[in-house]
Amino acid sequence: MKIAIVDDTPLNLVLMEKLVGHHPGWTPLPFSLPEQALAWCLANEPDLIIVDYMMPGLDGLSFIRRVRAEHARDDVPILMVTASDERKIRYDALEAGANDFLIKPIDAHEFNPRVRNMLMLREAHLATRQRAEVLADEVRRATAEIQARERETVTRLARAAEFRDPETGAHILRMGHYSALIARHLGLHRDYVDAILLAAPMHDVGKLGIPDYILLKAGRLTPEETTIMRRHPVIGYDILKGSGSAIIQLGASIALSHHEKFDGSGYPRGRAGTDIPLEGRIVAVADVFDALTSPRPYKPAWPLERAVAWLKEGRGGHFEPACVDALLANWDEVLAIRERFGAEN
Known part of the structure; x- marks a missing residue:
């Protein structure tokens, strides 16, 4: 002493x-x-x-x-x-x-x-x-274990939807990182950025409830088939809602809102502007951008220039302008994500 x-x-x-x-x-x-x-x-x-x-x-x-x-x-x-x-x-x-x-x-x-x-x-x-x-060290270890299990659960949920969808696993990785990029450059808290990176890949988990003859159809959907397909946001929300996990709660909000449009013409509820949760507005841009620039059974991948033009044209209509601007203003990061997770065009 x-x-x-x-x-x-x-x-x-x-x-x-x-x-x-x-x-x-x-x-x-x-x-x-x-x-x-x-x-x-x-x-x-x-x-x-x-x-x-x-x-x-x-x-x-x-x-x-x-x-x-x-x-x-x-x-x-x-x-x-x-x-x-x-x-x-x-x-x-x-x-x-x-x-x-x-x-x-x-x-x-x-x-x-x-x-x-x-x-x-x-x-x-x-x-x-x-x-x-x-005790603090034990709490840190226990918290890390819980977070690891939570991340595993989230990943498995996202992959479950992926196995029934023609989209690839790379798509959910890319759009998750695009979502985090947008959130970060909107100045959102780091915890939110980390959460949306994990939650965004659950956006289409509701496709688990869509019949294969619609989900895997190569051609254009009929009006009746489109109506059924448009149920997947609500199905995804119903799967994820009520969780004690903050990340899965965020995933439920994303699942329900990522097909809403800024001008109110989206689905399933026709919300507009800031009435759409911020995470839904962010993921809408990330998801559409990656879907456009990736090949699908019903279309080839778009060139980047055409996809960028589409996003710009949709500013204030389909998309929240600030979210589009955050993505396009950090183009080097966008290209790095495409390179890291395997651009498919």
Whole structure:
């Protein structure tokens, strides 16, 4: 246990150093200059500070206040040594943050138990701190495990829809990263950006409820088939809603809203403008852009220039203008995502 001893009187300093040094496990660190002692105490973490009240320049009260101003030093016990038994000095010292007092001249029979008591208090503080760190580490590990399981669940849900759809796994990866790119450049919080990266691939989970003869049809859908196909946002929402997972809740909102259009002409509810959840407005741009630039059984992949023109034409109509602008203004990132996850044209 490191014990900083601060006293400008050499005789007192030597006496306290010897008293401390007689105990195995106690290491005295004597300072005759309070400024030097303060610098050491702020740069290190002593287990006990013994400080004289009357010192030139920086007195004991000022010394204690400076130490206590450092939040990390709140649990370091401080023992003040004073030649005065005046109540006001004691009140001021307690107010500044002293834990106990010693009255000069120093009596070894009083000094030893008071120091021992202070060090027992310190050991209790250190044990509490260690327990808190262990618990915090356990919470971090448990949280990481929960998040990993949650990510696995989300990925499996997205892949379940993918197996029944002609779209590829690369599509859900690309559109998830496009969605995160848009969210990030809209200035949204990092937690939201991370969540939409995971949640966006669940946008079409409702296609699990669409018959294969419609889902896999190579040609144009009939009006009746289109009506059935347009049920998939509600089906996806019904699959995902009510989850205790914030990411799956976000996925439910995306599933329901990503086919809405900014001008109100979308489906299933015909919402418009900011009445459409932000995640739905973001994913609408990401999903359409990747769908246009990827081959499908019913069409070849569009050239990038044609897809960009389509997005620009749809600003304020199909798409939220700010979401289109966020995607197109960061074109190098768009190309990097296409390269990373395998552009298919």
